[in-house]
Amino acid sequence: MVDPRVLDAMLPYFSEKFGNPSSIHRYGQEAKVALENARETVAQLFAASPAEIVFTGSGTEAINFAIKGVVLHQIARGKDHIITSKAEHHAVLKTCEYLEMNGMHVTYLDVDRDARVDTVLLRQAITPRTSLITIMHANNEIGSVNPIRKIAEIASEQEIIFHSDTVQSCGKMEISCRSLGLDLANASAHKLHGPKGIGALFIRQGVELEQWCHGGLQERGRRAGTENVALAVGFAKATELYVREREHLSMLFTSLKQMLIEQLRRNIPHIIIHAENGESLPNILSVSFPSSHFTLNGETLLINLDLRGISVSSGSACTSGSIEPSHVLLAMGYDEQTADATIRFSFGKNTTEKEIRTTVNVLSEIVREK
Numbered sequence: 001m002v003d004p005r006v007l008d009a010m011l012p013y014f015s016e017k018f019g020n021p022s023s024i025h026r027y028g029q030e031a032k033v034a035l036e037n038a039r040e041t042v043a044q045l046f047a048a049s050p051a052e053i054v055f056t057g058s059g060t061e062a063i064n065f066a067i068k069g070v071v072l073h074q075i076a077r078g079k080d081h082i083i084t085s086k087a088e089h090h091a092v093l094k095t096c097e098y099l100e101m102n103g104m105h106v107t108y109l110d111v112d113r114d115a116r117v118d119t120v121l122l123r124q125a126i127t128p129r130t131s132l133i134t135i136m137h138a139n140n141e142i143g144s145v146n147p148i149r150k151i152a153e154i155a156s157e158q159e160i161i162f163h164s165d166t167v168q169s170c171g172k173m174e175i176s177c178r179s180l181g182l183d184l185a186n187a188s189a190h191k192l193h194g195p196k197g198i199g200a201l202f203i204r205q206g207v208e209l210e211q212w213c214h215g216g217l218q219e220r221g222r223r224a225g226t227e228n229v230a231l232a233v234g235f236a237k238a239t240e241l242y243v244r245e246r247e248h249l250s251m252l253f254t255s256l257k258q259m260l261i262e263q264l265r266r267n268i269p270h271i272i273i274h275a276e277n278g279e280s281l282p283n284i285l286s287v288s289f290p291s292s293h294f295t296l297n298g299e300t301l302l303i304n305l306d307l308r309g310i311s312v313s314s315g316s317a318c319t320s321g322s323i324e325p326s327h328v329l330l331a332m333g334y335d336e337q338t339a340d341a342t343i344r345f346s347f348g349k350n351t352t353e354k355e356i357r358t359t360v361n362v363l364s365e366i367v368r369e370k
């Protein structure tokens with residue numbers, strides 16, 4: 001949920017502080033100051049300067065802007081090839097598919113059993129026509145973290161622009177775009193207990209991309225349209241709180257995750273726990289119930305858990321009215337049945353040890369091994 005302190009910070013900007021940042025009068029200037037202060041705070045997510053931050057309407061919009069903005073700019077230079085991975089969020093994959101339908105060439109890299117990209121495969125995929133590499137930092141379904149510093153080094157050696165979808169890691173991990181070597185990265189406020197409907201794109205100074213929305217001169221002429229000051233203020237408050245509480249939250253999530261893993265292992269021994277090795281986010285745990293030992297379906301499991309007040313996500317998604325297994329689990333090499341029998345737990349600021357114990361007890365009652 002939105003942190004109550006975030007809500008309090010936003011409320012005045014829906015009522016008495018309703019100026020438009022483009023207006024010259026005092027109400028406008030008050031809104032402009034609030035917007036620019038918010039930009040300065042949100043820039044901390046990327047250890048960037050405020051001029052490198054563009055507010056967008058979501059993480060998805062920031063991703064669309066990054067990819068299409070670079071591609072449109074580079075196409076005039078004869079570069080028409082993008083490299084991405086098969087485990088990206090749909091915001092990246094569907095954007096790449098759209099560009100492919102419009103004449104671009106796209107390489108979708110295979111990933112390993114934990115949804116990570118192999119940098120050897122990445123090197124092999126690069127051609128003189130590659131304009132963009134877009135590979136996520138942390139995977140939203142599995143929580144595994146990609147070797148983005150290494151990927152950035154490869155991109156930089158070949159003078160290719162590197163975008164990383166950092167929606168899941170932003171705020172949760174310390175990200176310095178400069179020391180990691182990122183040209184473009186994006187965030188979404190609702191992942192940090194901020195409001196829905198606002199995201200941000202980091203554009204490293206010097207990186208050129210086409211303007212996103214045409215119209216007024218807002219956002220330094222990159223994204224025209226009257227800015228959403230209240231949501232920007234909320235995003236900034238959420239950032240401030242998350243950065244301040246990051247260490248504490250990281251310790252809390254790590255111990256909750258460890259506890260969940262241990263209790264699940266003890267009570268339901270044949271489960272598969274994803275991304276146990278290597279770097280991963282402490283607030284996400286993905287678990288599969290393999291068909292060799294279980295006969296169950298993620299959707300049914302999810303509904304049964306929901307009836308007992310436990311909200312998890314499943315390893316499948318509703319696409320055009322039918323349930324499709326997760327493209328991430330399929331890319332990791334799991335069969336459709338196992339992908340379908342997968343659930344993802346994610347923790348927030350308010351998750352407790354008692355909730356973990358209850359979850360494991362309920363799961364042990366519902367899940368029966370063959």
Ligand code: PLP
Pocket residue numbers: 058059060061089091136138139140165167168188189199
């Ligand atoms: N990328 C990743 C990795 C995500 O997890 C999400 C949302 O969950 C997005 C992009 C899209 O962000 P938004 O919901 O702000 O559009």
